[in-house]
Amino acid sequence: MRLSRRDRVILFAPAAVLLTGWLILPAVLGLLASLTDYSPFAQAVHLSGLTNYATVLSDHLFTAAVRNVAVLTMVAVPLELAIGFGLAYLLRGPIWGRRLWRVLLLLPWLVSPIASGVMWHFLLGPTRGILNFALGWIGRPELASPTGDIRLALPTTIAVEIWRVAPLVTFLLLPTALDVVVPALRPLLLAITMLLIGLSLGTFDAVLILTGGGPGTSTVTPALYSYNQAFGANNWPLGAASAWLIAAGVLGAGLVYVGLARSRAS
Amino acid sequence: MSGMRAQRRRDRTVRVLLLVAALGIFVLPLVWTALAALGVQANNSSSPPSFHGPPTLDHFSEVGLAEPSFWQELFTSTAAAACAAVLAVAAALLTAYGLARSRFAGDRLIIQWFLVLASLPAMAYVIPLSDLMRRAHLIDTFAGVVLTEAAVTTPLAIYVLYGALVQLSTEWEEAAWLDGASIFSVIRRVVLPLVGPTMGATAIILFVLDWNLLLVPLVLTAGGLKTVPVAMIDFFTFERELEWPTAAAALIISLLPVAILVAVFHRVLDRFALNVAPAD
Incomplete structure (x- = not known):
C-alpha cells in the first residue's frame, strides 16, 4: 500500500496544525522569550542572554520548588506504580465483579486535581473530616489539618496525589494479562512511568487549593512558581524561563524513556 | 488435593x-x-x-445560590470537553493511520516522542500560548479553549490509536486500494469499523482529561467563559469559603458526568491501551 503525497498531506495536516500552533510554536516562542526581557505589554524587547535563568536558579523560592518536586517525583511515582500494580494484580484472573471493581477503583482519577484539593481540604480538617473522625474513635485529641503543618504538608500532598493517580496505573495495566511474565510488561510500564513523571514534574492544580504552596515554601512547585511569576507578579521573563526549566526536565526524562524503549526493540 | x-x-x-x-x-x-x-x-x-x-437534597440547590453560574459552567465544561475530545481523536486517527502505514527511518522513534509530548506539563507552553491567543483574539472564546484542549490531548490519542492500527492486518485495506478507493473511503469503510471501539475508548479518556484540565482554561479565559475546575478555585478565597456540604454537592455534581460516562462504557474502555507493540 502506497500513500500518495496528497494522502499524506490530508492525513498529517490536522494534527500538525493543532500541535504546531498550540504546543510547539508556543514552546519555542517561550524559549526565545526566556532569553529576552519580552513581556506582552513591553514597548521594546532586548536580548538578555541567560540572565533570566540565572535569576530563577538563584531564587530560593525556585530552588525550594525544585527540591519539593524532586521529593514528590521520587516518592510518588514509585509508590503509584507499586500500588497501581498491586491493585491490578489483585484483580487478575477470574474474580467476582471484576468490572465493577475496576470502575470503582478508577473513581479517584476521575476527580479533578482541583476538586481533590477541595475535598481533602475538608476531609483532613478538624470538625467534619474523615481523619479526625477516625482519631476521635480511638480517643485521640483533635488535630489541625496536616496541610497547615510545615513538615507534614508535603507528605500529605504526596499521599493525596497517590490516592488520585495510583488508580490510573491500575486501569492502564488491567487490559494486559498480568499473568504474562514481567519483561513483556516492560514497554507498558515504561510508558506509564513516563506519563507519571510528566504529571509529577508539572504538579500545579494538585497543590493550588490543598496547600497553595505553603506553609512557607514547603509545597511550592516549579509550575506554581512559574504561574505566579507570569500571571501574579507580572514577571513574564522569569515565568517563561522557569516554565522552560520544567519542559527541560520532562524532555530529559523523555530522552531516557526513548532510549530505554528502543533498547528493547533492538 | x-x-x-x-x-x-x-x-x-x-x-x-x-x-x-x-x-x-x-x-x-x-x-x-x-x-x-x-x-x-x-x-x-x-x-x-x-x-x-x-x-x-437542599445542598445541591445551594450550589446554584453560592455559585450562580455553576450550571452554565457545567454546560461549558461538558461542551468544551466533548468537542475537544472528538476533534483530537479525529485528527489523531488520521495521523496515527498515516504513521502506521508509512515506512521510513525512525517511525518507531516518532511514536515514542508523541508519548513524551503527551507527558509534557501544560505549564511548559501555556504562558506564551496565552499571549498568542490574546493576539489571535481567541481569549475568552469557546473555540480557543476547545482547540487548545484538543491540541493538549492529541499526542496521547495518536500514541494509543497508532498502537491499535499497527496491529491490524492490512489485507482488507490492500483490497480496497486495488479497487481504487480513496483514502477517505478506505478509512471509513475498512479502518473505522475495526478501530471504532479504540476510538470510542480514547474519546472517553480524553473527555475525562479535558473535563479536569485547569491550567489551560484558566490562562485562556478572563472571566467571560468558565469551566468547572476554574470556578472551583473561587470556592475558597479570602472573601469567602463555601460551606462543606455545598462544596461537597458541587464536587459530586462535577464528578457525576465522567463517572456515569465511564460506568456506561466500561466495557469499551478495555481498548484504551498504552502498549504499542513493536511490529518489527
Whole structure:
C-alpha cells in the first residue's frame, strides 16, 4: 500500500496544525522569550542572554520548588506504580465483579486535581473530616489539618496525589494479562512511568487549593512558581524561563524513556 | 488435593479482603463527600464522633445560590470537553493511520516522542500560548479553549490509536486500494469499523482529561467563559469559603458526568491501551 503525497498531506495536516500552533510554536516562542526581557505589554524587547535563568536558579523560592518536586517525583511515582500494580494484580484472573471493581477503583482519577484539593481540604480538617473522625474513635485529641503543618504538608500532598493517580496505573495495566511474565510488561510500564513523571514534574492544580504552596515554601512547585511569576507578579521573563526549566526536565526524562524503549526493540 | 483447594480458598479470601481494604482507601473519601452533600455530616466534636443531619437534597440547590453560574459552567465544561475530545481523536486517527502505514527511518522513534509530548506539563507552553491567543483574539472564546484542549490531548490519542492500527492486518485495506478507493473511503469503510471501539475508548479518556484540565482554561479565559475546575478555585478565597456540604454537592455534581460516562462504557474502555507493540 502506497500513500500518495496528497494522502499524506490530508492525513498529517490536522494534527500538525493543532500541535504546531498550540504546543510547539508556543514552546519555542517561550524559549526565545526566556532569553529576552519580552513581556506582552513591553514597548521594546532586548536580548538578555541567560540572565533570566540565572535569576530563577538563584531564587530560593525556585530552588525550594525544585527540591519539593524532586521529593514528590521520587516518592510518588514509585509508590503509584507499586500500588497501581498491586491493585491490578489483585484483580487478575477470574474474580467476582471484576468490572465493577475496576470502575470503582478508577473513581479517584476521575476527580479533578482541583476538586481533590477541595475535598481533602475538608476531609483532613478538624470538625467534619474523615481523619479526625477516625482519631476521635480511638480517643485521640483533635488535630489541625496536616496541610497547615510545615513538615507534614508535603507528605500529605504526596499521599493525596497517590490516592488520585495510583488508580490510573491500575486501569492502564488491567487490559494486559498480568499473568504474562514481567519483561513483556516492560514497554507498558515504561510508558506509564513516563506519563507519571510528566504529571509529577508539572504538579500545579494538585497543590493550588490543598496547600497553595505553603506553609512557607514547603509545597511550592516549579509550575506554581512559574504561574505566579507570569500571571501574579507580572514577571513574564522569569515565568517563561522557569516554565522552560520544567519542559527541560520532562524532555530529559523523555530522552531516557526513548532510549530505554528502543533498547528493547533492538 | 483438599489441601490445595483449601489453599486456593484462602488465597481468594485474602484477595477479597485486600480489595475491600483498597476500596476503603480509594472510595471511602468519595462516599464521605457524597454523604456530606446529602446533609449527613460527621460531627467530630462529640465523643465518640458521630454522624448527624437528616438526609436532604437542599445542598445541591445551594450550589446554584453560592455559585450562580455553576450550571452554565457545567454546560461549558461538558461542551468544551466533548468537542475537544472528538476533534483530537479525529485528527489523531488520521495521523496515527498515516504513521502506521508509512515506512521510513525512525517511525518507531516518532511514536515514542508523541508519548513524551503527551507527558509534557501544560505549564511548559501555556504562558506564551496565552499571549498568542490574546493576539489571535481567541481569549475568552469557546473555540480557543476547545482547540487548545484538543491540541493538549492529541499526542496521547495518536500514541494509543497508532498502537491499535499497527496491529491490524492490512489485507482488507490492500483490497480496497486495488479497487481504487480513496483514502477517505478506505478509512471509513475498512479502518473505522475495526478501530471504532479504540476510538470510542480514547474519546472517553480524553473527555475525562479535558473535563479536569485547569491550567489551560484558566490562562485562556478572563472571566467571560468558565469551566468547572476554574470556578472551583473561587470556592475558597479570602472573601469567602463555601460551606462543606455545598462544596461537597458541587464536587459530586462535577464528578457525576465522567463517572456515569465511564460506568456506561466500561466495557469499551478495555481498548484504551498504552502498549504499542513493536511490529518489527
